[in-house]
Amino acid sequence: MQGTGAVSPLQGQTVTVEGVVTADWREGGFNGFVLQDPAGDPADGASDAVFVWGNRARAEIGQSVRVTGAVSEYNGLTEITVDALEVLPASLGEVAPVTDWAAIATPEGKEAHESELVLLNDQLTVTDNYDANYYGTFTLAYGDEPLRQPTADIDPHDTAAIAAATADNTARSILLDDAKSTNYNTASNRSIPFAYLTPETPVSVGSHVDFVQPFVLDYRYDAWSLQPTTPVTGDGSAHVTFSDVRAANAAREDVGGDLAIATFNVLNYFPTTAEEYVELGLGSCTTYNDRDGNPISANDCGDTGPRGAATTESFERQETKIVNAISALDASIVSLEEIENSAHFGKDRDFAVATLVAALNEKDGAGVWAYAPSPAAVPASEDVIRNAFIYRTADVERVGESVILTDEPAFSNARQPLFQAFKAVGADDADAFLVAANHFKSKGSGTDDGTGQGNANPDRVAQAPALVAFTAEVQAATGIEPVFLAGDFNAYAAEDPARVIEAGGYTNLNYALNGGEATYNYDGLNGSLDHVFANAEALELVTGVDVWQINAQEQIAFEYSRYNYNATLLYDESVFRASDHNPIVVGLDLPEQEQPEEPGQPGTHPGQGHGVDKGDGHPGKGKGVDKGEDHPGKGWKKRV
Template sequence: MSSTSRAPRRGLAAAAGLAVVVTGLALAPAAPAGAVSTGLVISEVYGGGGNSGATYTNDFIELYNPTGAAISVDGMSVQYRSSSGTGAASGVTALSGSVPAGGHYLVQEAAGAAGTTALPTPDATGTVAMSGTAFTVWLAQGTTALTPTADGTAVRTGIVDLVGVNSNTFETAKTAGTANATSASRTGSDTDNNATDFVVGAPSPESAGSTPTDPGDDEPTEATIAEVQGTGDTSPLVGKEVDTEGVVTAAYPTGGYNGFYLQTPGTPDTPGASDAVFVYGSAATAKVAIGDSVEVIGDVSEYNGTTEITPDAADVTVLDTSLGDVTPLSVPWSDLDTAAEKEAHEGELVAPQGDFTVSDNYDTNYYASFTLASGDHPLVQPTDVADAQDTAAIAAVNADNAARAITLDDGASINFNSAANKSIPLPWLSNDNPVRVGSAVTFHEPLVLEYRNSMWNLQPTSQVTDDGADVATFTNTRTPAPEDVGGDIRLATFNVLNYFPTTGADYEASGLGTCSYYTDRAGNKITVNTCGTDASPGPRGAADDASLERQQAKIVSAINKLGASIVSLEEIENSVKFGKDRDYGVSTLVDALNAAAGSDVWAYAPSPDAADLPSVEEQDVIRTAFIYKPAAVSLVGPSKVLTDAPAFNDAREPLAQGFKAAGAPDSDAFAVIVNHFKSKGSGVDDGTGQGNANPDRVAQAEALSDFASSFSSDLGTDKVFLSGDFNSYTQEDPLQVLYGDGYTNLSSTTDPQETTYSFDGLAGSLDHVLASPAAKAMVTGVDIWNINADESIAFEYSRYNYNATDFYEAGPYRASDHDPEVVGLDLPAIKTATTTTVSAVPPLAIAKLTPVGIVVRVTADGATPTGTVTVSWEGKSKEVRLVRGYAATTVGPFTQPGTQKVTVTYAGNDTLAPSSQSVDVRVIKLF
C-alpha cells in the first residue's frame, strides 16, 4: 500500500460514533416532503431468508438510530409492498419498545425452507414473506397500511423512511436488486437517495441487544485488487472495507455509470482472479483521470454481478508517484470459453482479437449498445439451421451462440428512448454509419471487459457521444439493389409492416372508433398504438397523412428497386374492415408506385368476389395481396382465397393467383400462393422452442398444401410457388410439413447465410418462397435483399423525430422489419412464327345458287395455329374454328356467275400473327 495518509472510514458506524462521541447531537436525515421525521432510518433490508442459497433462515428489516438518545417505536410499524405494486401495503408489522442511541432494531419476518443460521434475537416479529430480489419497505407512523406513490419525489404522508429495492417506488432512485445471499444495507447518512445510500452485499443483521460497532476497531483490510475480486463469482470481501490501489483505465463521470475502473499495472497475471475492479461514486470519479495511479478505501459489494468498491470522495487519493502502465489483455474472445475464464478478467483492459460481427442493433436505439458475435457471422436462430425436434443439434447451436456473444456498450446507462433523454443525440449511428446486423467490427483502442446487467460487455474507456470512430468502426453492408438472380422475370415476397392508407386520424374522423398513439419527442402523433377494440380492431400503421407519406415513400422506394415483376405482399390493409372496397389499400400502394415510376408500371390482382371470401367478420384487419407488372406478366383466371378452413381462424387465409408471361398461352400458367401464418407472439407454447401457436401453424401448413393442390389442378399446372411470411423458421415443424409434401425452400444462392429477420440478436428467416418440383425447374437464382432486418429501428418511419438526430430518409432502408426475397424465373419461350399461311381448296366449278364445300389449312413455323378463320364472299362471311390447323365449311350460294373471290382470314392468337389469302371460285350458270 502507498504511504499516503489514510482518511478515516466514513460508513454508518463512523457516522454514529461522531454523533454520540464527538458532538452528542442527532444526525437527523432530511425527510421527504410530507414525511414525519423521527431521526430513525431503515439501515438494512433482506428478502432472501430461507431461500435456496441463503444463510439466514428469515427475512428481516433493520432500523438504525443515529442520534444520541433512545427513540421509541411504540405505535409505529414497518410495511411491505411488491416491487410493481401501486396500492396499500400488503404486509404490516407493528413495533414496540425503543431503538437505543447509536443502535439497531431488528424486525424478523417470514421464514423459508432453507438457511442454516437464525437471526439475532429480534426486537419485533412479523410474518411478511418478502421477495428475495425486488420490493419496497417503509417505516410508518401508526399501523394502518399506507399507499406511497410510485415515484421518487411524491409526498408520502405518515412515512418516516422508505427503501425501494429495484422497485417502482423509491427515494430519488432505486437501489439495486438483491439475491438470496445479499441484502441492501445503508452506507452512511440518509440523503434520500436509495441508489447512493444503500449498497448490496452480505447481510449483517443487528438488533437492539447487539453490541454497537466501535469505528476505531474497524480498520480497512489492505488487499490487492485480485484479492478483492477473488476467484469466484462474488468477492470474498463483500461487506468489508478494503484499502487497495491501482491505475485508472476507464472513467465515467457522466452518462450514469458514476465510477471508474482501477487495475493493477502491468499485464494481468493473477491465475483465476481479475486484476481490475470498478470503483463506484460520482464524487470519487470526479477526482481522477484515466492514467492516474490511485489509492481507494471503501466497502466491497456486488452490483448485478459486478464487484465494486464504494468509497467516499475523501477516501480516493491520486498518488504522487506513478505505479506504472497497464498492458491490455490480448486474447481472442473464443479463448475465454468458460464463465470462470471470463470472470478471471472481469473489469480488465482488453484489446479484442479476431473477427467480430454485429448481431443485434435493436438496443442501440435505447441504450446505444450492440450485441456482437465473435466470428464472421451473426448469432443464429437455432431452429433456422437445425430441426426443432433434434434437441442435440439445437443445444449445440445455443451453446455456440452463448460462447460467441458479447455486448459493445457506449460507456453510459442512458435510455435514449425515454422522454427525458430524447434531446441527447444517439451515439454511434448515422445514415452514413448505419451499423447493421452483419457489419464487421474493427476496434481501434482497448476496452474494458465487464459484467453488467447480467451480460458480458466491452465497455469503452469513456462515454461515447459521437460516432465512436475512435473506439470502433463498422463496415457499411448496404446494397443499392438485390443481387442478379437471372431469369426472364423476378418473383418477390415482401412484408410491408402494417401498411394502412386508412390512418389513425382517418379512423377517428370517420367515427369508427378511437386510437392511442406513439409520439415523437415534440408530442406529435407518429404511429398507432391501439385503435378500436379486440373484437373490432382499427388500423395499425401511420397516425396521420404526414406519417403515412414517410412510411409509403420507403416502401415504394424498396419495391420499385426490387426489379420484380410479381410481388406478394403481407401486412397490408384489409380495407373492407373499414367499410371500403377490399382492394383500396393495395390500389393506393399501386398508385403510389406508378406515380414514383412515372407511368402505369404496376397493377394489382383483384380480390375474389365477396361470395368467394370469408365473411367480413372472419377476415383479419391485415391481408395478403399481389401486385405485378402487366408489361411482363398477365393474370390467368381470378384470384382465389382459401375459405372454410378452420386452421386459419386465427391467421390470414392464403391467396392464390395464376400468372403467365405477357403474350403466353394460358397453358404456360404457374401458380403463386401468398401466406401469412399465425404469429409466434400469442397462443399456446407447445414447449418445442418454436414460439407460441406452433400447432396452429402446422395445421395451417397442412391446409395450405391441400389448397395448393386443388388450385393448381384447376389452373392446369404443376408449377406452384408458396410465398410469404410463414412465421416459421426454416427448419421448424410447419415448413417440415411442406417439405414432406414435395416443396423445396428456395434459399439464397448469392449468400447462403442471408436471412430475412432478426429477433433478440438471432438471425433467421420467417419469410420464404417454396417451389414444387416443376416450379423449382424454373428458378435461376435467389437473393434476400437485406434492407430491413439488418437495420436499426432508428431508421424506421415509426421513429421519426424521436431523437435529436434526424435518422429519417425516404429510401428503402428499414422500410419494414422483414427483408424481401427475390427469385429469378425462366419462363417457357413464347412460340412466335415468322410467317403464317392460309390456304384454301376450292372446287373447280360450282353451279349458281348452289352451296359448295371448301377446306382451309393454316400453317405456321414451329407451332400449330389455334383459334378461328373467317371466310368471306359476296359481302357475306362466317367464322370457323380451327382444329389442328384445319377447318372445313361451305360457301355460297353465289348469285352471279363467273369467277368469284373467297377470302380466308386468320385472326392470329397470343403467339401467331394474323394472315389472309383469297382464292377464286368459278361459278357457272346451268339454266
C-alpha cells in the same frame, strides 16, 4: 482483492489498493472509474482490476492512484466505494489489455478478467442492434457472421442439437455498450443524441467491429459487456468503427431469368390511418408519439382497427420507403403480406393495394404496375391485414381470377392463402404458373407447445397441410402444375410447418439454392420466417434466388415509426428499413415464345422481360443454379 470466484472474498471489508486509472465514468451515470494493477498476473484466475464508485471517485485516465474504501458486490460487479483517494507521485506502469477472445470466452474467463482492459484482435460482428435505440447497446458475436436462430437450421425436436447451438450462441456473444446508463427512448432523454448511431453510421447487423481503443470488460444489467473508457458521444469512432454492409446491398443480386417473383411483408401498410379511423367515428386509438408529441404510428386501435401510420404525413413517410424498395426490387410479381384489408373500414377491399399501385405508378410511370383484384368469394371472417399481389404489366399478365381459401378453420386466426395464375406477356395460357401469397399465424400469441418454436406452433402446423391441400385443389381446377408458395410463414426453415410443406413435395428455394439467407432478425438471431416454396414443375423454372438484405438487419430508428424520436433524425427515404422483413426474389426462366421473324434474321429472339437475350442462352446468372445440371439440395437438410 477480486478473488477467483464470482464474489470477492473481501466483500464487506475496507481495503486499500493501488493501480492505474483505465476508464473515467464520472459522467454518464456510472459515477466512478476503473482501476487496474499493471503488474498483475493475467493467468492466475483472479482479476487485476476493480470498479471504483462514489462521488469521490474522480481521477484521470493514466493516473496512478491509491484508493481506500469498502468492497461490495453490486448486481454481480465487484466494486469499491471510495472513502479516500490519493494520486501517486510515480507511475505504476502501463496496463497491457487482453487481446485474445479465448481468454474471456468462458464465464470463468470473464470473471478472471472482470473490469480489465480488453483490446481484441479477433473478429467480432454485430448480431443485434435493437437496444441501441434505447440504451446505446449492441450484441456482438465472436466470428465474422451474426448468430443464427437454431431452428433456422436444426430440427427443433433434436433437443440435444438445439441445446448445443443455443449454448454456442451464448458463448459467442457479448454486449457493446456506451458507458452510460441513459435510456434514449424516455421523454426526458430524447433530446440526447444516440450513441454510435448517425445517418452515416447505421451499424447494421452483420457489420464487422474494429476496436480503435481498449474497452473495459464490465458486468452490469445482468450481462457481460465491453464498455468504452469514456462515455460515447456521436458515432463513437474514437473508440470503435463498424464496417458498412449497406453498400453491398444497394441493389439486389442478379437472379437471372426472364422475370422474377418476390415476397415482401410491407409492415402494416395502412392508408387508413389512426387519425382517419377516429375522425370517421369507427373507434378510438392510442398512438406512439414523437419527442414533440406528434402522433407517428398506431398503438392500440382495437383488434379490427388500423395498425400502421397515425397520420397522413406519417403514412407518406412509410409509403415513400416501401415504394422505393418495391420499385428497386425489380420483380415482375410481388406477393404482399401485412397490407390493409380495407373492407374493415367501409371501403373497397382493394383500396389499400390500389393505393400502393397508384404510388408505384407515380414513381415508375403510368400503367407500369397493376394489382390482382380480390376474388369474387372471400372468407366470411378476415383479419384486418391481408395478402395481395401486384405485378409489372410489361412482364406478366394474369390468367383467370384470383382465388382465396374460404371456410377453413385452420386459418381462423391467420390470413387465408391467396392464389393467382400468371404468364409472361404474350405467352400461351398453357405456360401459366401459380403463385400463392401466405401469412401464417404469428409467434406473438397463442399456445406454446414447448417445442421451442414459439407461440401458436400447433396453429401453423395445422395451416401447413391445409395450404398444401388447397393448392392441389387450385391446381386441379386450373390445370396449372407449376406453383410457388410465397410469403411470411412465421416459421423458421427447420420448424414443423416448413417441414410439412416440404413433405408435400415442395422445395424451400432460399435454402436449396441460396444458403438460407436471413429474412428476419429476432433477439439477435438471424433466420428466415419468409419463404418461397416450389413444387417440382416450378423448380424447373428457377434460375436464382436472393434475399435482399435491406430491412431485418437495419436499426429500427431508421423506420418511419421512429421518426423524430431522438435528437438524431435517422429516417430517410432510402430502401433501408422500409419494413422489418427482408424480401425474397426468385428468377424464372420461362418457356420461349414464338416471335415473328424479322426480315433477314430468321430464328432470332429479341429477348423479353428484364434484359435476357433468349438467343444466347443463360450463362448461369443468379445464385447457385446451373440450368444445365440437376438442381442440388432439393428439400430440407439439416445444416451444420
